[in-house]
Amino acid sequence: MKKTAARSEELNRRVGATVRRKREAKNWSQERLGKEASLSRTSIAYIERGDQEVGIETFVRLVQALDERPDEFLREVLSEPHSNEAWVTKILSHAS
Secondary structure, three states: OOHHHHHHHHHHHHHHHHHHHHHHHOOOOHHHHHHHHOOOHHHHHHHHHOOOOOOHHHHHHHHHHOOOOHHHHHHHHHOOOOOOOHHHHHHHHHHO
16 A cells, blocks of 8 residues: 555545544434434545545534534544654644
8 A cells, every 4th residue: 555545545544433422412413414414424434434535525514513623523533542653743733
């Protein structure tokens, strides 16, 4: 597997894990988050498993529905445990 594909899959997994944590912190079901973000429950499930890439429009819908700041959400995604790779550090340094 190429490094780019592996990074993309890892990023999808991290975004999904962060969405799940935020949703569960609100005690929301996948269906409720889907309704709030104008997405299907199935899409939320795919995102949370890391099986669906999140485009910018979907990202905006999710962070607005979860009442999050986009920069803080991304910082949490990129600083998730096991994120000691150099590319994560580089992205975080450009986000400040």
